[in-house]
Amino acid sequence: MKIITSISEMQNLADTLRREGKTIGFVPTMGFLHEGHLSLMQRARQGSDSVIVSIFVNPTQFGPAEDFDRYPRDREGDRAKCEAAGVDVLFMPEAKEMYPEKQPVFITVEGISDVLEGAVRPGHYRGVATVVAKLFHIVKPHEAFFGQKDYQQCVVIKRMVRGLNMDVAISVLPTVREADGLAMSSRNSYLQPDERRAAATIFRALTAAERLVRSGVTEPQKLKHAMQSLLQEEPGLAVDYLEVAGPEDLTPLSSAAAGMVILIAVRLGRTRLIDNILIL
Ligand code: AMP
Numbered sequence: 001m002k003i004i005t006s007i008s009e010m011q012n013l014a015d016t017l018r019r020e021g022k023t024i025g026f027v028p029t030m031g032f033l034h035e036g037h038l039s040l041m042q043r044a045r046q047g048s049d050s051v052i053v054s055i056f057v058n059p060t061q062f063g064p065a066e067d068f069d070r071y072p073r074d075r076e077g078d079r080a081k082c083e084a085a086g087v088d089v090l091f092m093p094e095a096k097e098m099y100p101e102k103q104p105v106f107i108t109v110e111g112i113s114d115v116l117e118g119a120v121r122p123g124h125y126r127g128v129a130t131v132v133a134k135l136f137h138i139v140k141p142h143e144a145f146f147g148q149k150d151y152q153q154c155v156v157i158k159r160m161v162r163g164l165n166m167d168v169a170i171s172v173l174p175t176v177r178e179a180d181g182l183a184m185s186s187r188n189s190y191l192q193p194d195e196r197r198a199a200a201t202i203f204r205a206l207t208a209a210e211r212l213v214r215s216g217v218t219e220p221q222k223l224k225h226a227m228q229s230l231l232q233e234e235p236g237l238a239v240d241y242l243e244v245a246g247p248e249d250l251t252p253l254s255s256a257a258a259g260m261v262i263l264i265a266v267r268l269g270r271t272r273l274i275d276n277i278l279i280l
Contacts, residue, residue: 001083001090002088002090003079003090004089004091004092005091005093007097010089010093011140014138014139017049018140022050023050023143024139024141024142025044025045025047025048025050025142025144026051026052026053026135026136026139026144026145027044027051028056029053029054029055030057031056031072031073031074031075031092031186032071032072032073032074032078033055033077033078033081034176034184036175037053038081038085039174039176041053041085041087042085043145043173044145045085045086048142050089051086051088052089052141053082053089053091054091054092054093054139055078055091055092056092056093056098056135057095058131059095060126060127060131061123061125061128061131062124063123063124067187067190070190071186072186072187072190078090091139098134103130106126106127106130107126107129107164108126108129109125109159109163112152112159113125113126113129116152116241116250116263117241117274125152128153128156129157129160132144132157132160133160136166143170144157144171145171146173147173147174148172148173148174149183149274149275149276151261151276151278154170157170158170175276177203178200180200181200181207182196182199182200182203183203183273185273190270191268192269194236195271199237199268199273201230201233201237202237202266204230205226205227206262206264206277209223209226209244209262209279210262213279218256220253220255220256220260221254223262224242224244227242227264231266236268236269237268238266238268239264239265239266240265240272241263242262243264244260244261245261245263246260247260247261247278247280250263259278259280261276261277262279
């Protein structure tokens with residue numbers, strides 16, 4: 001596995017691969033890799049000649065009071081995991097390589113960036129869209145892989161790609177979970193033992209709503225109410241938002257619809273966790 005930290009070296013290699021007729025599959029991450037990340041790499045490995053993974057904790061997507069400084073990092077562990085997953089190139093630039101000056105251009109995906117997660121984290125999706133666009137220009141992938149765990153992020157990226165005619169296919173893969181249902185996340189490492197136990201309630205609430213839908217209870221208000229009752233049983237867990245929304249545009253649904261996504265964000269102590277379930 002080749003490790004690259006320079007943008008020009010990465011671009012040159014991407015050009016060479018493309019000239020040789022190789023397809024490039026790309027998995028952008030912030031590192032501290034877990035099974036969720038690895039599932040994206042495995043899928044990329046199946047469908048692409050060359051698999052490129054980036055690890056970059058992107059400062060522009062963190063708010064001033066957020067966890068940029070304490071975001072977990074594990075260079076050596078991540079390198080070994082990528083190697084074992086059959087990754088061809090690990091691109092891990094320093095912040096000053098990606099942002100040598102005050103970033104002069106930002107990409108804002110209108111509307112969708114300001115609701116739900118975007119309403120709680122102003123500027124977050126502007127940072128995400130901008131860094132993903134930069135990474136696409138550096139890695140030049142044919143296909144890029146994202147996790148459904150960050151559902152709204154997937155909608156933002158797809159809209160950016162469509163709106164700017166980027167020549168990249170976006171594939172979204174299912175959320176990988178711990179045995180008790182908690183969505184894998186690098187931020188789970190922040191959780192104290194009692195918080196970790198309580199965190200399983202998030203998925204319990206999502207699956208309870210899914211069961212209700214299957215049994216014929218589909219009104220969003222009833223689903224939210226049932227979920228809130230479950231979540232309230234955990235005193236240390238505070239709900240940031242809980243919404244039943246349309247799967248394409250994330251507008252809140254007031255009546256039952258054929259397809260819906262339930263999105264949730266909670267706080268457990270100092271840790272913020274998000275999750276979602278797609279009910280089609
Ligand atoms: P991150 O390192 O958290 O920025 O995530 C990098 C990529 O991995 C994103 O596309 C995430 O949606 C995806 N991802 C994170 N957690 C999971 C998970 N539990 N299952 C599947 N994909 C995930």
